[in-house]
Amino acid sequence: MSSGISVFYRNKYLLASFFFLLLSQSAHADLVVESAWVKLAPPAIQMSAAYMKLSNQQQQVQVITQVSADCCASAMLHVNKVQGDKVFMEHLDQLSIPAQSSVDLKPGEVHIMLMKPRIPLVLDTPVRITFTFSDGSRQSVETLVKRDE
Amino acid sequence: MTGQTNTAANKKMLAIVFSVVILLSMGLGVVAGAQYFSPSSLNVTQLLPAPKSLPEFSLENHRGQLVGPMQFKGQWSLVFFGFTSCPDFCPLELQKLAKVLALNENRELLSVVFISVDPERDTREKLAGYVSFFSPGILGLRGGNGELAKVAQFFGAAYDRSVIIDGKVLTVPAGINMPTNAGDIYQVNHSTRIFLVNPAAEFVGTFAPPFEAETLLADMQQLMGR
Numbered sequence: 001m002s003s004g005i006s007v008f009y010r011n012k013y014l015l016a017s018f019f020f021l022l023l024s025q026s027a028h029a030d031l032v033v034e035s036a037w038v039k040l041a042p043p044a045i046q047m048s049a050a051y052m053k054l055s056n057q058q059q060q061v062q063v064i065t066q067v068s069a070d071c072c073a074s075a076m077l078h079v080n081k082v083q084g085d086k087v088f089m090e091h092l093d094q095l096s097i098p099a100q101s102s103v104d105l106k107p108g109e110v111h112i113m114l115m116k117p118r119i120p121l122v123l124d125t126p127v128r129i130t131f132t133f134s135d136g137s138r139q140s141v142e143t144l145v146k147r148d149e
Numbered sequence: 150m151t152g153q154t155n156t157a158a159n160k161k162m163l164a165i166v167f168s169v170v171i172l173l174s175m176g177l178g179v180v181a182g183a184q185y186f187s188p189s190s191l192n193v194t195q196l197l198p199a200p201k202s203l204p205e206f207s208l209e210n211h212r213g214q215l216v217g218p219m220q221f222k223g224q225w226s227l228v229f230f231g232f233t234s235c236p237d238f239c240p241l242e243l244q245k246l247a248k249v250l251a252l253n254e255n256r257e258l259l260s261v262v263f264i265s266v267d268p269e270r271d272t273r274e275k276l277a278g279y280v281s282f283f284s285p286g287i288l289g290l291r292g293g294n295g296e297l298a299k300v301a302q303f304f305g306a307a308y309d310r311s312v313i314i315d316g317k318v319l320t321v322p323a324g325i326n327m328p329t330n331a332g333d334i335y336q337v338n339h340s341t342r343i344f345l346v347n348p349a350a351e352f353v354g355t356f357a358p359p360f361e362a363e364t365l366l367a368d369m370q371q372l373m374g375r
Contacts, residue, residue, distance in 0.1 A: 039236075039240065041236070041240075042233070042240075042278055042279045042282035042283070043278040043279075043282060044274070044275050044278050044279075045233055045234065045275070045278075045279065046234065047234050047235070047236040048236055049236040049237045078236075078237070080237060080238050082341055084307070085305075085306075085307060085340050085341055085342050085357065086307050086308070086338050086339065086340060086341065087238050087338065087339060087340075087341045088336060088338035089237070089238075089336060107237060107240075107241045108237065108238060108241050108358075108359075111236070111237050113236050113237070114236070115334070148240065148241075148244060
């Protein structure tokens, strides 16, 4: 009997740990990433940009607080703003992807600016972009350098 | 006598009706012609009330030659102000302008001119590689800050540059050299408009994004065909 109870308790703890793990996994930020690419920059230009569609299928908002790229000294989230006839870039401290919706990073709008590449970003160069979320979790996206057609 | 009066009255009426019909037809013709040839049928281009001759200026092209307003004689030009370190907006616009050039059948009638307003970073070599990347038909121009500001001001193309020095944002207006301690990471805020110059080297109109290459080309074909 006592061994039966201990097995039950052991299983109960196992079960609890399993559910805890499941919950903690689902609480981690995790985006569905589609159509990710890095724009091929003209020769000798030390700037480029990455684009993709980020979808949040979770029930809560996911907030990107930092972005980095393995190819480059610096990566930043930027948005183009037009004021009157003038266009300027604005740095985004964070990017929120609301629950059950998506955000398109596309030319002329929100983009990831890539600065000072450490390697030549020629056609088909693989680039890994890593997002850090407000909960401290991270997610990496593998992309390739493509020509903007 | 009454019969004669009636005939005269009928003739008079007939003459009035004919005159009205002729006048209406002429009016319709004028309206239809105006519709066909008027600038309002252009898709994205806004024409100036009157053409403005380009002022005297001296800039360097991406081949290292000095050019002035005569460069614009003999073909239509689409002029865009930007900078080569622009990661997103300038490539997007230049790509569309390159597409307009590629779709245009009369190659010698249309050109694209990219004027860099960031001469400290945009050397002639860098500018040459940059414009050629988009199309061999794009001419790159650069020059001293004073000369660039003069040309930009003529078109009404506003721009400035902003840099963070010692934690403070410093805005450098058009025409002023970048401070030597600015480094090579700074912002250029520039005009989104594209300026249209006719083969007589006159500024005749502008258009602003968003636009598609095909709609702009339709406008240009209409203007070039006049």
